[in-house]
Amino acid sequence: MGATSPVKIEARYYERTDDGYICHLCPHNCRIAIGKYGLCGTRRGNEDFLEAYSYGRVSSLCVDPIEKKPLNHYYPKSKIFSVGGIGCSMTCKHCQNYSISQRETGKKRTTYVSPQALVDMCRSEGMDSIAFTYNEPMIWLEYIEDVMRCDPDLRLVLVTNGFINEEPLKDLCKITNAMNIDIKAFRNEFYRDICHANLDDVLRTTKLVYGSGVHLEITYLLIPGYNDSMEELTDFSEWVVNELSSDVPVHFTRFHPDNGMDDVPWTPVETMIAAKEIAMNAGLEFVYLGNVMVEGGNDTICPQCDTEVIRRTGYMVDLENLDGNRCACCGAHLNIKN
Template identity: 55%
Template sequence: MAFINPNIEARHWHIEDGNIMACDLCPHRCRIQPEGFGRCTARKAVNGKLVAYNYGRISSMAVDPIEKKPFYHYRPGTRIFSVGSVGCNLHCEYCQNYSISMSPIGKKRTTFKSAEDIAAFCRQQNFDQIAFTYNEPSIWFEYIMDVHECDPDLKIALVTNGYVCEEPLKELCSVSDAMNIDVKAFNDRFYNRLCGGKLEDVKRSCEVVFEQGVHLELTYLVIPGQNDSTGEVAKFVEWVRDSLSPDVPVHFSRFHPDYNMMTTPMTPVDTLLRFQGMAEDSGLNYAYVGNILHDDASDTYCPECGAAVIKRTGYMVDIIGLDGDRCAFCKHRLNIIR
């Protein structure tokens, strides 16, 4: 299919110095010369305006178990229609989706689907929820907002790096039912050196999403020698407990070598299990281990009585102890949306 560029004007930008397009979508706040691109490669200065250059450009689509995102407390056991585009506003040296996240529009084969097309497809296929995932969804801001406008009943989930300014993030919160945010490390040196971002901006995004009442889960990819010190993970856990809530689910995921970090070893399983135990001992009610198969490490337990309420083996889910969002045994309300 030929490249289609509908020249949809971006939101959240302003003009500086006569002809510089200043983007206000993410904390990079790129100042873009005429015909130039922002760091995300998704926004371009064209004829005196900033254009959402990735609008409607789809690189990937699939129907996934919602646990794959990962969401363990949002509509467990369901499947979700998932779509992704091209580009990213961070440049993680270990990105497993680098073939789309690091590829500019026009350099990667994509298919154009209007917001109306996607909303109609979901209705035709009886999908009641859609995940914007695979690459960074916040740089698809205009498209996400338009999909919601086409079908306000379609539930929206975002799998995001959280690198977005507060005003547009609040707008995304107004149309989103759930977000999983990657907290990639809990030190600025990691963010600066390996991702090209700042930890404080991501922390603030997590706080905003929680404050806005959107279902929030966090993923912490544990990378040997980079973000896996006990002290760093302890600070992360304490921040979740004290600045968000002990009920926010946290996923400690296993690293596998990819992109520019092919010589870094996979995360030892014992490390993941140790961090899970440390999180639970520090007061988090829901800590999980991801990207491995291990007995009980992905199961959900009632924090009040300790009963297993959801058993998971890979993406196979068995809801064994829930009465709506309450523990079927002690009736304690859990942070679970069904």
Template identity: 40%
Template sequence: MKEALWYKNLEQKQVECNLCPHNCILTHMQEGTCGARVNQNSKLIAKNYGKVSATAIDPIEKKPLFHFYPGTDILSLGTVGCNLSCKFCQNHHIAHNNKAQTESLNSEEVIKLADKHNLIGVAYTYSEPIIWFEYILDTAKLVQGAGMKNVLVTNGLINPEPLKELLPYIDGFNIDLKAFTDDFYQEVCQGYIAPVKETIKLANKSSLVEVTTLLIPGLNDSEEEIKELTEWLAEIDPNIPLHFSRYFPKYKLKREPTPVETLIQAKEIAEERLNFVYLGNIQQQKYRNTYCHECNKLIVERNFQAVQLHLKNGLCPECDTEINIIT
């Protein structure tokens, strides 16, 4: 356990955690909403520091990151806990299970593991990495110092000042934009949309950002909402890749799976404003490929066996349009 950053002491031995917008006020031995931070004798303790619930070597495309070193592998690490409570949680066995097994892995061991397998770096993922803030900050500094990359796969629910402290060390983000209404965030995820939107804006100023939205029938898949989401994202940068992912029944939400036709329609709507829109959790390969937004030339071909890159010095080989893919 390690003393947490970003908190302040209050009267009557309470502390206020200021890492995320919940700003939990905690009495002695009380845990925050995330389950990872606890008040111990008027000190906020990050009880998940160095505690790893899942470790894997993944293709970078699995994050999903499609414009960040395509075809490479990355070390993926997760911890336990989350500061949202999404009814459709894909990793509830570690996000909402205090008894989930973990092992200790210090930052130096992470570097050795990534280097041993000749990986491009480390992705903090699976559960919510924001609540792992102190460990990620320490590890990311070493990863960067070793010449490797850091990736954050996150729900984006973090206060601006802690995010700004982390940003110099994070090279790539995939940020979940769960929906585009505050009602959805409050009722389905027990969170707030405004801080997530701010995270996307801030992260995009210094890192490569991709955004993922899981489309759930009847909850966040209306044409109007998809149009509003994509118009807002395009105002930030039309080159931000957007991934629409297919929902399947999970955890506490038992709706029917999203029709593939709904995802295809969402892609068509989004492409009116955005240059790169992808579909996930479906079989059709063409919706994972990258095409030039000017001439429709195949730029990156992604299948389950390999990734083929057809860029020429960062440009489309057909029409010389610049493509925002880091290689």
């Protein structure tokens, strides 16, 4: 069963109503009655305040390669202390971490870890970066903020679906060093029918994160027959170039059958290769292929001189021609934090 937290923490971003609360953390703006939970399962209506019910309830801990987030341009070849909680602000039919994101949060096995104890674990592993990942981290906002207060020198990474309201997002951007945002499709019908969410809200988040100066990378999971048409991939790629920048790294990842979409086949390798070609033709400079072994599919190539700067085989990484954040051959500045 879930851990019983020794503390009850008041949530942020809500208002009281006659019969409960309205949560303003994400665009669902859930109405939560006393004793009930929001859609994410992590906001509970108590008599006195709206509780951050999942505060400190940890489901997963691991030291990962930074490339697993995936972040290919943020301290490449480094390790990061990764932490997962419970719950999610979306209900994606294809979620591959549904055992922690979509199970009833009160019944999911977790361990309570205080903010200071989590920092101590991270530092004891020799890590100077911490990632909140595996489930949706934005709904853990209060816990993340308290963790960072314990050790402001830690570098903070969030791996997120981007479904959050503007005010809390701006607060998180002040303490976050890097984000990978999962843009699940480039059609709102997909978000409505598959994720119970809205594309425009995610795009707004992505633009705000990029504009804040937080290092940004984007993941797009290619699901056969759902979000992988040439037209949709072209629209997505052109949006990144025109609304963000041509040097924002984009990761196309391979779908495998799971959860409520276990009847959908694996993404064909040919589709993965075609997606990369479409994105680069649209003007993107750094496009990667995940969950698949394709020669050169995950390497970083200098867009100025075509030199292989970073070679990747799975999570084996060779920094071949990288000089800080520049190409060692031509000196071109690259969008790499190092």
